[in-house]
Amino acid sequence: MSAGTAASRAASKAAPGDASTAAGKVAPEHVTHEHVTHEHAAHEHAAPENAAPGNAATATYREAMREAIREALRRDDRVFLMGEDVGAYGGCFAVSLGLLEEFGPERVRDTPLSEAGFVGAGIGAALGGMRPIVEIMTVNFSLLALDQIVNNAATLLHMSGGQFNVPLVIRMTTGAGRQLAAQHSHSFEGWYAHIPGLRILAPATTEDARGMLWPALEDPDPVLIFEHGSLYGVPGPLGSGPVDITSAALRRSGADVTLIAYGGTTPKALAAADALAAEGVEADVIDLRVLRPLDDATIMESVGRTHRAVIVDEGWRSGGLSAEIGARIAEHAFYELDAPIQRVCAAEVPIPYARHLEEAALPQVPSIVAAARETVTS
Amino acid sequence: MSVKNSAGSGSHRELLRQMLRIRRFEERCVELYSGEKIRGFMHLYIGEEAVAVGVCDALTPDDVVVSTYREHGHALIRGVPATSIMAEMYGRAAGCSRGRGGSMHIFDAAHRFYGGNAIVGGGLPVAAGLALADRMRGRNRMTVCFFGDGAMAEGEFHECLNLAALWRLPVLFACENNLYAMGTALARSHAQTDLALRAASYGVAAWPVDGMDVLAVADAAGRAAGAIRAGAGPHFLELRTYRFRAHSMYDPDRYRSKAEIEQWRKRDPIDALVATMKAEREITDADLAVLEKEISAEIEQAVAFAEQAPVEPVEDLTRFVCSEPGPGGKPARRVEAIL
Ligand SMILES: Cc1ncc(C[n+]2csc(CCOP(=O)(O)OP(=O)(O)O)c2C)c(N)n1
Ligand SMILES: [Mg+2]
Numbered sequence: 001m002s003a004g005t006a007a008s009r010a011a012s013k014a015a016p017g018d019a020s021t022a023a024g025k026v027a028p029e030h031v032t033h034e035h036v037t038h039e040h041a042a043h044e045h046a047a048p049e050n051a052a053p054g055n056a057a058t059a060t061y062r063e064a065m066r067e068a069i070r071e072a073l074r075r076d077d078r079v080f081l082m083g084e085d086v087g088a089y090g091g092c093f094a095v096s097l098g099l100l101e102e103f104g105p106e107r108v109r110d111t112p113l114s115e116a117g118f119v120g121a122g123i124g125a126a127l128g129g130m131r132p133i134v135e136i137m138t139v140n141f142s143l144l145a146l147d148q149i150v151n152n153a154a155t156l157l158h159m160s161g162g163q164f165n166v167p168l169v170i171r172m173t174t175g176a177g178r179q180l181a182a183q184h185s186h187s188f189e190g191w192y193a194h195i196p197g198l199r200i201l202a203p204a205t206t207e208d209a210r211g212m213l214w215p216a217l218e219d220p221d222p223v224l225i226f227e228h229g230s231l232y233g234v235p236g237p238l239g240s241g242p243v244d245i246t247s248a249a250l251r252r253s254g255a256d257v258t259l260i261a262y263g264g265t266t267p268k269a270l271a272a273a274d275a276l277a278a279e280g281v282e283a284d285v286i287d288l289r290v291l292r293p294l295d296d297a298t299i300m301e302s303v304g305r306t307h308r309a310v311i312v313d314e315g316w317r318s319g320g321l322s323a324e325i326g327a328r329i330a331e332h333a334f335y336e337l338d339a340p341i342q343r344v345c346a347a348e349v350p351i352p353y354a355r356h357l358e359e360a361a362l363p364q365v366p367s368i369v370a371a372a373r374e375t376v377t378s
Numbered sequence: 379m380s381v382k383n384s385a386g387s388g389s390h391r392e393l394l395r396q397m398l399r400i401r402r403f404e405e406r407c408v409e410l411y412s413g414e415k416i417r418g419f420m421h422l423y424i425g426e427e428a429v430a431v432g433v434c435d436a437l438t439p440d441d442v443v444v445s446t447y448r449e450h451g452h453a454l455i456r457g458v459p460a461t462s463i464m465a466e467m468y469g470r471a472a473g474c475s476r477g478r479g480g481s482m483h484i485f486d487a488a489h490r491f492y493g494g495n496a497i498v499g500g501g502l503p504v505a506a507g508l509a510l511a512d513r514m515r516g517r518n519r520m521t522v523c524f525f526g527d528g529a530m531a532e533g534e535f536h537e538c539l540n541l542a543a544l545w546r547l548p549v550l551f552a553c554e555n556n557l558y559a560m561g562t563a564l565a566r567s568h569a570q571t572d573l574a575l576r577a578a579s580y581g582v583a584a585w586p587v588d589g590m591d592v593l594a595v596a597d598a599a600g601r602a603a604g605a606i607r608a609g610a611g612p613h614f615l616e617l618r619t620y621r622f623r624a625h626s627m628y629d630p631d632r633y634r635s636k637a638e639i640e641q642w643r644k645r646d647p648i649d650a651l652v653a654t655m656k657a658e659r660e661i662t663d664a665d666l667a668v669l670e671k672e673i674s675a676e677i678e679q680a681v682a683f684a685e686q687a688p689v690e691p692v693e694d695l696t697r698f699v700c701s702e703p704g705p706g707g708k709p710a711r712r713v714e715a716i717l
Binding site for chain 1: 442473474475476477478479483485486487492493494495497500502503504505506507508509510511512514515533534537538540544697698699700701702717
């Protein structure tokens with residue numbers, strides 16, 4: 001643990017609101033920046049409470065992600081973090097706070113506002129033997145880098161006849177729930193999951209936030225990690241390190257219905273399962289974790305037992321990831337089904353600002369419960 | 379014609395040989411295209427040979443090239459075998475990209491040839507990243523990125539120039555200004571047509587060069603490369619040239635006059651160098667005939683190779699979407715193998 005990190009950690013304990021001064025160069029404005037929303041108290045921007053990462057330690061999702069980046073930077077000198085405001089500012093969601101002080105500006109590299117430019121530079125650096133972690137502030141902004149992600153990162157290996165793989169990791173925030181309106185709240189991970197050549201990860205837990213980054217960096221091909229903005233402040237166990245990045249996880253077992261969720265909808269599906277249990281309906285909850293390639297086996301195994309499926313997706317229903325999952329269930333488990341597949345998705349509107357409208361637009365626990373009930377009563 | 383004064387290794391004869399290789403190779407490609415051996419989009423470099431040959435004269439085998447869809451010439455003179463380029467255009471398994479790329483996507487790891495990018499402007503950020511990796515790993519290498527005048531209207535160009543200048547990356551930006559982006563003349567799509575001036579606004583050393591004069595190009599590239607290798611950061615050359623042929627084989631070429639094309643043909647870079655060499659008594663017609671014969675043999679060998687090369691089995695269609703396991707089951711790390 002470097003002195004700088006330890007110092008900022010100690011200071012953050014003494015004066016939770018003052019992590020910025022402890023970190024030295026971080027401007028105090030970062031705690032009130034538009035991208036860091038109200039539920040993220042200032043003390044969350046400091047390093048984890050539990051200094052030594054290990055099984056027993058707990059941390060917020062943000063801290064778990066920071067720990068993963070820190071570990072990767074320590075472990076492999078080819079790894080570097082690059083993106084807008086990842087350095088002096090500490091990351092627009094404060095994920096990389098303190099890392100500039102610890103690793104310096106070459107390896108925690110602030111970029112100009114040029115998503116296509118620095119994502120493309122990440123691709124080039126990966127081709128040149130580095131292991132870049134490129135951070136894009138939000139998935140909405142990643143659209144400015146779609147050319148590089150889809151036309152270059154995803155295609156180069158195949159288009160070159162197997163000559164040029166691109167060992168790049170791109171991280172970005174996704175999702176709604178923080179009243180940030182339509183240009184900061186969308187869920188386009190389903191679009192990326194459409195693209196051959198990419199691996200798409202959606203960590204829903206602190207253990208996955210901590211554990212997915214290293215195997216993603218070890219993957220010889222491009223990996224995109226989608227961090228749901230509502231999860232950053234959620235605490236949980238840090239876990240013991242790398243996790244698999246190939247399979248879905250069964251987060252809860254029940255015989256009556258399968259709830260399929262990922263990322264930010266996983267906690268909602270688990271809460272819905274609690275509510276359903278109170279009504280006597282027991283739910284399997286699958287956290288997809290990996291959106292491409294989809295773990296069909298786990299889905300079909302569960303649906304084969306429960307005979308009912310509810311797919312929860314913060315993306316839109318039309319042409320979305322939920323449609324893909326539903327089609328696969330229909331293809332592979334049609335005769336297992338005792339009820340029509342249900343989908344709980346975002347309303348087909350640009351995500352609105354007003355709290356009540358935003359809440360109405362998103363999958364919520366009551367709507368998941370209602371959909372599950374529908375499958376067991378039909 | 380200017381006198382060659384660069385650190386490059388190419389003699390006049392070598393510069394001529396390389397320009398002729400590109401010219402004759404592409405002339406043969408036109409025949410093969412007419413015979414439907416080559417399909418898809420094919421963009422010819424005929425008329426612009428002095429640019430690639432002059433710029434690449436400043437490179438060592440260790441340097442990196444990122445190019446466009448008009449890249450047969452760049453690939454050839456960087457050492458990508460004519461056989462593997464031709465087989466690629468035939469769509470054969472022996473092609474450098476195993477038939478998955480075609481004319482626009484020539485890749486060759488062994489020669490550090492990173493494509494073959496058919497998104498206008500799309501190769502620029504990748505070039506910056508390759509140079510960044512070299513810098514961070516302490517490798518004393520340079521990356522050359524070729525692109526057209528049209529690419530300078532794309533946002534990626536501007537993002538990338540700023541990035542490269544800000545980080546002082548060892549990149550040579552080689553802008554092939556052939557006065558047209560498909561059918562759109564420079565002045566019809568750029569408010570400021572002095573391209574070097576615009577590049578200079580990013581704090582990049584930039585100047586225009588007569589792209590029909592291979593010695594002038596080699597001289598400029600040599601000076602730029604020297605500065606880049608000395609740590610002076612990215613350089614930009616506006617290489618003023620002209621394509622004698624249509625944009626692609628699909629282009630009826632209705633947007634410019636025959637007279638204009640004829641005017642430029644009088645400045646054919648190959649003719650110009652031959653004239654200089656003859657005046658200097660460096661070459662005779664007999665020498666030229668020998669050179670032509672050697673080149674013709676190389677090209678015919680490439681055609682014969684492509685003709686008999688097997689096609690990629692359809693069962694292998696989805697190979698290389700993701701990396702395949704290498705020995706021991708661990709994923710193969712191809713990019714590492716070539717660094
Ligand atoms: C992003 C993008 N837009 C449009 C095209 C279609 N297109 C292919 S080549 C070309 C002209 C490019 O002109 P320039 O950059 O001057 O290069 P040149 O072809 O003259 O060598 C266009 C518009 C493309 N391939 N990519
Ligand atoms: Mg042009």
